[in-house]
Amino acid sequence: MTTYEVEAVATVVGGHTRVQDDYQGGVESVIRLNEAYPLETLQGIDEFSHLTVTWRFHLAQLEDVQLHARSPRGNSQWPATGTFVHRNHRRPNQLAVSYPRLLGVEGRDLRVTDLDAVDGTPVVDLAPYFQKMGPRGTVRQPAWPGEMLADYWRDAAERPDAGLP
Template structure:
């Protein structure tokens, strides 16, 4: 089996007063010309779930109310995975090139979480006009923006 080395490029700041990506100094030049984009594809490491137990989960009891009772891990967005890699689409509020700080509207990544990569969100590559989802999640919001007002507690088992 091949082994791969992944090195963080920065960390998440999510401390109740600030939500941001803090890039390591050697990667700050990579922010050049990012300032015209409104959103990022934020790729981060589920560091809180990086252990043998979490990495061995292949199926799980579903966290969703109307879904099948047991689901394969790749049909969920659960943090337990063979490789604890996460992807979030985040809104950029501001970028400070000198400090390597990208202030975000929100992220679900915890404070101190390692950031692996950033990619600009571009509708021509990242937006699907008519995506299909299973029947059990068809009532979920159709956009990131609508998700803010949605009662997510009504669709989860916890």
């Protein structure tokens, strides 16, 4: 297999302090651009409402990768699906893509909300979200992702154990 080496362009600062499946909404964090990049690399980004952020599940281990079909979240009511049907850290490269809302830009800091990465997460790519580059045509999916993610963007303050670190 061909391998690629990538360096983080930014780091998530603040926001979620632990990995969790649901209640990702309403949490503000900062995407801090690495000092190796000049500030002008962010010029014009404040014109956009949302970002496309590619990040690495840095708290995951290589042993977490599972190359077999399994039910999402271990729930046998949902069908067993293959590794590349899941959107979690059990995929080989342990990468994720998120679309947080951009609240503001202060120097190297991009203030965002609704980023489902945790404090310290390396960001391997960053771009504005272009509506015209989103999916074309009707989006189709089975029922189980909607069921599984019903509480995904609920406000983190509503989480039953919200007071825990």
